[in-house]
Every structure is written in structure tokens, then in C-alpha cells.
Amino acid sequence: MGHPYHFGPSQSTLDPRALLSLSPDPAPDLRSPARYLLWLGGFQKATLAAGILLGTVWMASQAVMPFVLGRAIDDGVIGGDTGALVGWAGALLGLMVVQAVSDTATHRAGVSNWMQAAFRSVRLVGDKISRTGDALPTALSTGEVVSTAASDAFRLGEVYEVLTRLAGAAAAWLVVTVLIWQTSPVLGVVVLAGVPVCCGLLLFVVKPMQARQREQREASGKMTAVGADTVAGLRVLRGIGGEHIFVDRYRVKSAATRDSGIRVARSLADLEASQVFIAGSFSVVFTWVGASLVLSGDITPGELVALYGFSIFLMTPIRAAADSVARFIRAHVGARKIIAVLSVDANVSESGSPVPAPPACSVLVDERSGVVVEPGLLTAVVSREPAEATEAVTRLGRFEDAVLEQATVRWGAADLRHVPLADIRARVVVSEASPQLFSGPLRRQLDPSGRHDDDTLLAALEAASALDILDGLDGGLGHEVTERGRGFSGGQRQRLVLARAYLTGAETLVLVEPTSAVDAHTEQRIAARLGGTRRRDGMTTVIVTSSPLMLRTMDRVLFLEDGRVTAQGSHKDLMAGSTAYRNVVIRSE
Structure with a gap:
């Protein structure tokens, strides 16, 4: 995360080629979690419709089976009609086949x-990260962003899977009615009114569960953030003996997450128990009324068997509704977290009144500081x-438009705020002080x-005095770099990042303290080769440095x-004419 195309510690970890292949959808609807879920659903109408249709066929085939079984008993067994018995048995077998096929297809959809x-x-x-x-790491912790992509997105997706079963259960309820x-x-009236009432009763359990799941999600994000910070600084922590402090912090956050998870589990257990109790109670009432009708002679034994089958089946819509509600809550919480990430605005955006980029070799001027970058020079x-x-x-x-509102930067005759970002990123590259791989x-x-062949890569490594790094790598340029380049020393990482900056071929290259982690001999070689190459x-080339080894090779300081800017000229002239400059350089030396 960080400035796009910014070669430093905040550069995105995504594969740039993967980023180039992204074709973002139209702007998502971020007004509410429900609207975001509807917006997502709009991209998969065909598969949603197919899933709902298949789910309806699956559930309806189950719903009809008790009816077919009851008719087989009445017509075939009690009525003694063998043909009818065979016919109804065949219908029952057909329903089983339809149920099996539609169940598989529903699951896939x-x-x-x-x-x-x-x-x-x-x-x-x-x-959004790229x-x-x-702006993103400033607004949200790393752990929060990681949890959003790794967990919330998949919890959110569950709602579209359960929707197929919920729609099928609703259709089956109408068929049974x-x-x-x-x-x-x-x-019929009992079923038509009783099932929605039973589903409504579950809402008394669902509401506290929603709050507890939101609390658990917040605790999980904080725990992940502490874990990410601890891992990132593990080497430093071990060096100063402070790892136990972060371990204790992680232990506290982990315990809080565990406790909130237990509370969520209690709510889920309450929901599970409630749906069993409510559905079971409804089944008991339904069966009792049906048995009373048999005793009064209003229905046949076969119809009683069918009613008993219906009473068992009617637990399915109630349980499906309870499961759907639980998943909708998780999706709502996940969507809210995703909206929080997607709602973060970038620090820089395209101007509403763009101007053409200036021609090559144009002067860059920072009016606040008085820094003037002359083309073709080492400054x-x-x-x-x-x-x-x-x-x-x-x-x-141009990484923060808000900063440039108080400090105008001109590129040739153009205000940098109004130059298209693509032109700036292609022609001006900033490499930060802390190297990152x-x-x-x-x-x-x-x-x-x-874009480059191996010979060009090797030439850039030589210019950055980094060819010796390859000697210790078995795979050479194919060597697999570990996360954050931890397999390299600080000086090695800095030189590799410098080579990467050279390879951009940027018209203007800004280097911030590019040799702060290397020894004097290596720095001397880099300084000599930098002048020749660029x-x-x-x-x-613009360099922020106070190293005399680098300053001696500069065209302008x-x-x-x-x-x-209070003084400018060659390093030699400034050393002779500016006491303040001399003190800074000598202190650096």
C-alpha cells in the first residue's frame, strides 16, 4: 500500500502484471451494506436465477413426496389396486431422481x-489497495484490510449460496400449503400462517447475535493488526529484547477475540436450539391436528401419513430461514467492513480540468521551497x-493533492495538479528512503x-554496484525473494531497489537517501556510476543526500x-561559501 508506482516501503505487494489485467467494474454502490449486496448480485443474475430455479425444483420434489406416498397407501395398499401402487411407486422413484440431480445442480450453482x-x-x-x-493505511490498519480481503469477502459471498436454498424452501412451503x-x-391455514410466524420468532434470537458478530469482527481485526505489526518488527524487537511486550499485547487481543467468539457461539447455539424447538413445536401441533381429523373421519390414513411427512418436511423452510438469517447477518457485517475499505478516497485523483503534459526536458519547480530541477542534470x-x-x-x-493546494509545483508551464497522472507516473519516479522488496x-x-532482457538487468545492477549480490544466489536473477526481501541485508536491499529505479528509465528520477545503508567504498562506486549512466x-536525477561522496559528483547542489533554498552551486563552492552547509556535510561525514 502507498503511492502508486512509488518504489519504497509502501509499494503494493500485488503483482503489477495482475494489476494491469484488472478491469474494474462500474463504481460499487456503497450507500449501505444492503445496497452493496444488491449491486454485487446484479453481476450474476443468470447464475442466481439458475440457482433459484434449481433450488425450487429440488425443494418442490421433496415437498411432493409425502403426497405421493399417501396416495400410494390409499390407492395401492388400502384400495388393493396393484397398478396404482406401481404407478405411485414409479412416481416416487422419479421424484427421488429429480431430487438427486437438482440437489447436485443447486449446490454447484x-x-x-x-x-x-x-x-x-x-x-x-x-x-483499492493498489x-x-x-490514504488507506492511514485510515485503516493493515490487519483490518487483510481481514477484509481474506475473511469478510468470503462471508459476504455465502449469502448468494444460501439464497438458492431459501428461495427453494419458500417455493416448497407454498407447494405444501x-x-x-x-x-x-x-x-392449510395452519401451514400458511404458522411457518412465517415460526420464522419471525427466530428474530428475537438473531438481533443480539448480530451485535455480537460485529463485536467479534472488530476484535479479530485488531488482533490481526497487532500480529502483523509484531511480525513486521520481529527482528528489531528481538534485537532490543522487547518481543515479550508485543507478545503480551497479542495475547490480550487474542483473548478478547476468543471471548467475543464464544459469545457469538452462544448466540449461534441459541439460534440452533430455538429453530429446533420452534420447528418441533410446530410439527407437534400440526401432527396433533391431523391425528384429530383422522379420528373424526375427516381424512384417510394415507392422508395422515402424507400430513406426517409434510410436518417433518416443514421443518426445512424454518431451518433454512434460520440459516439464511445467520448468513445474512455475517454478510451484512462483512459488507460494512468492505464498504469501509472501498470508501477511502485516494490522496490524489485526476483533475477536472486537465492540461497536456509539458514537452520533454521541462523544468520542475517547487514554489514553496524554491527547488528548481533543471533537465539533464544531477541535482x-x-x-x-x-x-x-x-x-x-x-x-x-504529486502524491497528495491536498499538499499541492498549499504548495504549487510547476512542470514547465503546467500546474502539476492538472497534469494527467499517467504522464506523471511514466516520466517522474520517486524512490523512497527505506528499500522494499x-x-x-x-x-x-x-x-x-x-520490459527488459537479462543483459539490461545486469547493467542496472552494475550501475547500482549490486552485481556482487548475485554471487551469493543459487538461482541468479531467478532467485526467489522472501517476503519483504528479508533474505538480504539492508544495504543489499537498498542497492537492488536503486537498480529497479534505474530500470524505469524515468525522465526524472528522484532518489531519497539512496546510499544511507551502504559502506563508503560501495557508495563511492555508486556515485561514480550514477553520473555516467544518467x-x-x-x-x-534529483537526490536527497548529505553524503560528501555523493555530493562531489553532483552538477548542482x-x-x-x-x-x-538559501544557497546553491557546486559542492565545492558551497563548502567554501556556506558555513551552515559545511556544518551539515561535515556532521554527515
């Missing part, structure tokens, strides 16, 4: 609907407070877009005090 919704949400979250920049009405209007920016220099040159990459082949780390190709 349901899982398809589930996966479509889940992965569309995951893709939206991934796209495009939002620093019609069949029972033909036998006894009284029982160093030095400051008593390194953060001031970093802030000034980072504005040249991700898991995958080293070749892909250096050349994410796959200057020879007529490209512009800008010195900042209190965020403003």
Missing part, C-alpha cells in the same frame, strides 16, 4: 454464486532537517513490467534552511 461475489469483492479491495496510496389445503383447509538537495528536503522533492511526484523471482522485483542518457 450456489457455490458459483458464492465465489463470484467473494472474488469480485476481493478484486475491488485489491484494486490505487489509494497512503396447496397440497395440504386440498386435504384440510384448517391445516542534490541538502537540508539541516532531512525531512524538509524529502518533503520538497516528494512533492515533485516482495516475494517472487528477483527478475520480477527488478523489472515488474517485464547524465550520458540526458536524464534528470541546493541547500535548504527552514524549508527554503
Whole structure:
């Protein structure tokens, strides 16, 4: 996460080629969880309709079976009609086949609907991560974002799977009501009104469960955030003996998550027990009324058997409703979390009044600091407070529009805020101070877009004085880099990131402290090769550094005090003419 195309610690871990293949859907409806779920459902109308139809056939075939069984008893067994018995038995066998086939097809359609919704949400979250920049990690913790993509999206997808069974159960309830009405209007009324009432009674259990599931989800996100922070800083924590502090914090968060999970489990147990009790009570009442009708001679024994079968089957719609409600609650909570991620606005967006990008070799000017970047030169920016220099040159990459509203940056004659982002990202690349690598082949780390051959990669590594790193790797450029590049030292990571920056071929390359983690001999080689590589190709390079080894090779040095340029010239001239500059450089040395 972080600035798009920003080669630093906040760069997205997604494969850039995968990002290029994304074709985002129209803007999602984020006004409420229900609207978001409806928006997702609109993309899979065909499979949803197929699942509902198949679920209806599946449940209806089950609903008709007690009726067929009752007729077989009345016509075939009690009536002594062998032909009728064979016919009804054949019908029963046919219903079993239809039920088996439709059950399988319903399950497949349901899982398809589930996966479509889940992965569309995951893709939206991934796209948001890659495009939002620093705004997302500022608004939400890493653990919260990870939990949203890894858990909430899949819980949300469950609702589309259960919808097929819920629709089928509702259709079967209507079929059973019609069949029972033909036998006894009284029982028909009992079924028509009783099943919805039983389902409504379950809402008294569902409401507290919704609050507890939301609480559990919040606790889980906090626990994941603490775990991610602990793992990220494990090496440092071990070095200072402070890992036990974070372990204790994680233990507390884990216990809170466990306790909230137990409370959710209690609610689920209450729901399960309630649906069994309510459905069982309804079945008892229904069977008692049916038995009374048999004793009074109003219905036949076969119809009683059918009614008993119906009473057992009618537990299915009630249980399906209870299961659906539980899943709808989880989906509602998950959708709310996804909306929280998708609602974060990026720090930078396309201007409503764009202007054409300036021609090549145009001057970059940061009016707040007075930094002027002349094309084709190696320019160093030095400051008593390194953060001031970093802030000034980072504005040249346009990563926060809010910052540029108070500090105008001009690129040629154009205001940088109104230049299309694609032009800026293609021509101005900012490489941050803290190097970052991700898991995958080293070749892909250096050349994410796959534009260069191995000879070009090796040339970039040589320019960054990083060829020696390959000597210790069995696979060479094919070496599998571990997560965050932990297999490399800080200096090695810094040199590999520098080579990656070279390979962008950016018209203007901004490097923030590119040699802070390397030794003096390596820094000297990098400084000598940097001048030859970039200057020879007529490209512009801006470096934030106070290292005299780097400064000696610069065409131009800008010195900042209190965020403003107060002196400029060659390193030699500034060392002779500016006491403040000399003090900063000597202190660095």
C-alpha cells in the first residue's frame, strides 16, 4: 500500500502484471451494506436465477413426496389396486431422481454464486489497495484490510449460496400449503400462517447475535493488526529484547477475540436450539391436528401419513430461514467492513480540468521551497532537517493533492495538479528512503513490467554496484525473494531497489537517501556510476543526500534552511561559501 508506482516501503505487494489485467467494474454502490449486496448480485443474475430455479425444483420434489406416498397407501395398499401402487411407486422413484440431480445442480450453482461475489469483492479491495496510496493505511490498519480481503469477502459471498436454498424452501412451503389445503383447509391455514410466524420468532434470537458478530469482527481485526505489526518488527524487537511486550499485547487481543467468539457461539447455539424447538413445536401441533381429523373421519390414513411427512418436511423452510438469517447477518457485517475499505478516497485523483503534459526536458519547480530541477542534470538537495528536503522533492511526484493546494509545483508551464497522472507516473519516479522488496523471482522485483532482457538487468545492477549480490544466489536473477526481501541485508536491499529505479528509465528520477545503508567504498562506486549512466542518457536525477561522496559528483547542489533554498552551486563552492552547509556535510561525514 502507498503511492502508486512509488518504489519504497509502501509499494503494493500485488503483482503489477495482475494489476494491469484488472478491469474494474462500474463504481460499487456503497450507500449501505444492503445496497452493496444488491449491486454485487446484479453481476450474476443468470447464475442466481439458475440457482433459484434449481433450488425450487429440488425443494418442490421433496415437498411432493409425502403426497405421493399417501396416495400410494390409499390407492395401492388400502384400495388393493396393484397398478396404482406401481404407478405411485414409479412416481416416487422419479421424484427421488429429480431430487438427486437438482440437489447436485443447486449446490454447484450456489457455490458459483458464492465465489463470484467473494472474488469480485476481493478484486475491488485489491484494486483499492493498489490505487489509494497512503490514504488507506492511514485510515485503516493493515490487519483490518487483510481481514477484509481474506475473511469478510468470503462471508459476504455465502449469502448468494444460501439464497438458492431459501428461495427453494419458500417455493416448497407454498407447494405444501396447496397440497395440504386440498386435504384440510384448517391445516392449510395452519401451514400458511404458522411457518412465517415460526420464522419471525427466530428474530428475537438473531438481533443480539448480530451485535455480537460485529463485536467479534472488530476484535479479530485488531488482533490481526497487532500480529502483523509484531511480525513486521520481529527482528528489531528481538534485537532490543522487547518481543515479550508485543507478545503480551497479542495475547490480550487474542483473548478478547476468543471471548467475543464464544459469545457469538452462544448466540449461534441459541439460534440452533430455538429453530429446533420452534420447528418441533410446530410439527407437534400440526401432527396433533391431523391425528384429530383422522379420528373424526375427516381424512384417510394415507392422508395422515402424507400430513406426517409434510410436518417433518416443514421443518426445512424454518431451518433454512434460520440459516439464511445467520448468513445474512455475517454478510451484512462483512459488507460494512468492505464498504469501509472501498470508501477511502485516494490522496490524489485526476483533475477536472486537465492540461497536456509539458514537452520533454521541462523544468520542475517547487514554489514553496524554491527547488528548481533543471533537465539533464544531477541535482542534490541538502537540508539541516532531512525531512524538509524529502518533503520538497516528494512533492515533485504529486502524491497528495491536498499538499499541492498549499504548495504549487510547476512542470514547465503546467500546474502539476492538472497534469494527467499517467504522464506523471511514466516520466517522474520517486524512490523512497527505506528499500522494499516482495516475494517472487528477483527478475520480477527488478523489472515488474517485464520490459527488459537479462543483459539490461545486469547493467542496472552494475550501475547500482549490486552485481556482487548475485554471487551469493543459487538461482541468479531467478532467485526467489522472501517476503519483504528479508533474505538480504539492508544495504543489499537498498542497492537492488536503486537498480529497479534505474530500470524505469524515468525522465526524472528522484532518489531519497539512496546510499544511507551502504559502506563508503560501495557508495563511492555508486556515485561514480550514477553520473555516467544518467547524465550520458540526458536524464534528470534529483537526490536527497548529505553524503560528501555523493555530493562531489553532483552538477548542482541546493541547500535548504527552514524549508527554503538559501544557497546553491557546486559542492565545492558551497563548502567554501556556506558555513551552515559545511556544518551539515561535515556532521554527515
